[in-house]
Amino acid sequence: MIRNAAESVEIQEKVSCHSLRKTFGYRAWKQGADPIVIMLIYNHSSFEITKRYLCIEQDDNISEHPDLSMRKIAAA
Structure with a gap:
């Protein structure tokens, strides 16, 4: 279904539920x-698992997220 939709709008890259989820x-x-x-x-x-899943590096704009704190992550 997803591949057919991608093909219908001429998207050449491989598209799947997983790639859409990560994107x-x-x-x-x-x-x-x-x-x-x-x-x-x-x-x-x-959040460490999420970072790994999304391939977010430690230095990948973490400063853009000033409310990111380990206390919040640990409490979740």
């Missing part, structure tokens, strides 16, 4: 979404 999270992160919200959407037990 959503990464784009939300880059646009400043609350990291805890992203973690909860994915039902991950920690």
Whole structure:
């Protein structure tokens, strides 16, 4: 279904539920979404897992998320 939709709009790259899921999270992160919200959407037990899943490096604009604190992450 997803592949057919991608083909119908002439998207050449491979598209799947998984690639859309990862793209959503990464784009939300880059646009400043609350990291805890992203973690909860994915039902991950920690933000470290979410970072690994989205391939977010430690230095990848963490400063763009001033409300990111380990206390908030630990409390989630």
